[in-house]
Amino acid sequence: MLDCTQLLKEYHLKVTPQRIAIVAEIDMKGHINIDDLFNSLKTKFPSISLATIYKNIHAMIDKMFLSEVQIPNEKSVYELTKELHSHLVCKNCKSIEDINLDTSSLLNEVTHKSNFKLEEVSVVFLGLCNECS
Amino acid sequence: MLDCTQLLKEYHLKVTPQRIAIVAEIDMKGHINIDDLFNSLKTKFPSISLATIYKNIHAMIDKMFLSEVQIPNEKSVYELTKELHSHLVCKNCKSIEDINLDTSSLLNEVTHKSNFKLEEVSVVFLGLCNECS
DNA sequence: CTGACTGCAAACGTTTTGCACGGTA
């Protein structure tokens, strides 16, 4: 299990119960949006504020240990920063799976076809997950 | 040059001066966000309302002849619907280029590695355009 | 002539901000 306290310290963020809970929840769920995070944390911290969630999510993104994942037509979800990967999104249940892909041929193709100096590529697949299909 | 009136008729939307201007502007710019569209149209229609822009953009998306392009960390832009393609986005000047890619090997890879039934894939490249690099 | 479109203003949902209080280091 992830040592949230340790992680926060590594990134020079003060360790508070709310922050520990935020990191623990994201780690457990893998991907979660602001509202679901807020609702989950309310059971543990009945008076927690959405402002606190927003402030902390942004602080963690600034420190680069959280990443925002933008999903077409859905609210963004957040995940602990891992090595580069792509996402599979279920159109039905909205669940999200990570997948590691070899994008080298794609990058190669773009490098030859365009004048862009590429830095990142975001690949999102939409479809139906195993359970929904 | 695109016959905007004709296009609107084909998709069974009433032809109004505002709609012609919206389609013409999107066709001219290729990709444009709501604010830029609003500001461009204000020179021609000083009293045009943002509500009109929003309503029309959505009407055209519903008729499938406009498409929304979601750009990480930026406002969505809109384009006339063309055959499936990917986008190159300049991190500096925010310009957008279309590119046609062969995504078959990518789809193949995902089909083998996951249990998802794929329907769509969105690929966005971020980097620097020719002028900015 | 009728229904659809426009522009305005108000409503709405989400995110951000300012501030007083409390907790971490």
Next chain:
DNA sequence: TACCGTGCAAAACGTTTGCAGTCAG
């Protein structure tokens, strides 16, 4: 103790809605 984080309330922001007047078909 000094500063940072929290929670509340208000503000800001982008988008949507309702409505009265106008226009396209």
